[in-house]
Amino acid sequence: MKQPAMFLDRDGVINEVLTERVKFVNQPEDFYLLDGVGEAINLFNHLGYKVFVVTNQGGIGLGYMNEAALHQVHQRMKEEIAEFHGVIDDIAYCPHKPHANCACRKPQPQMIYDLARKHAIDLRHSYMVGDREMDIEAGKKAGVNTILVGDRRHAQQPTADLEFKDLWHVAHYFKWNTNT
Numbered sequence: 001m002k003q004p005a006m007f008l009d010r011d012g013v014i015n016e017v018l019t020e021r022v023k024f025v026n027q028p029e030d031f032y033l034l035d036g037v038g039e040a041i042n043l044f045n046h047l048g049y050k051v052f053v054v055t056n057q058g059g060i061g062l063g064y065m066n067e068a069a070l071h072q073v074h075q076r077m078k079e080e081i082a083e084f085h086g087v088i089d090d091i092a093y094c095p096h097k098p099h100a101n102c103a104c105r106k107p108q109p110q111m112i113y114d115l116a117r118k119h120a121i122d123l124r125h126s127y128m129v130g131d132r133e134m135d136i137e138a139g140k141k142a143g144v145n146t147i148l149v150g151d152r153r154h155a156q157q158p159t160a161d162l163e164f165k166d167l168w169h170v171a172h173y174f175k176w177n178t179n180t
């Protein structure tokens with residue numbers, strides 16, 4: 001069987017961003033896992049999806065953070081998700097500043113393509129989950145199905161294939177709609 005995947009945006013899908021206690025996530029102390037995310041990723045693992053993180057980290061290119069700090073943040077992320085027995089299979093990030101016209105920054109699909117090639121992913125049966133229009137656009141360009149989560153859903157014309165409150169609800173939709 002071909003291997004499907006969940007491509008997850010990070011900030012606003014997995015962890016808090018632009019909340020009262022955290023503005024941007026530039027160090028492990030800024031990382032707050034959102035409710036239900038650990039369980040959701042554990043569910044995706046069990047439903048047979050590879051789970052990838054696909055994240056724009058323009059703060060590196062802008063000098064707010066270096067790559068060592070980003071790796072520390074991602075280590076924290078994996079540890080917190082592991083407490084719920086969830087596994088992130090791989091992470092792709094764009095370190096370039098916004099408006100640098102790099103090939104990888106979402107809404108470009110390059111990070112999705114690279115992960116798909118590396119892990120032999122069936123894009124047609126895979127999903128991009130994001131909280132911003134750029135995530136949805138990247139998913140569409142890559143040829144995956146798209147899911148919008150968070151407060152911006154229902155904002156304008158629906159552009160994503162599906163919309164949910166948060167990642168927990170996404171995972172449970174798949175649980176209820178999968179014959180296992």
Ligand SMILES: [Mg+2]
Nearest residue numbers: 009011012131
């Ligand atoms: Mg986001």
Ligand SMILES: [Zn+2]
Nearest residue numbers: 094102104105
């Ligand atoms: Zn880039």
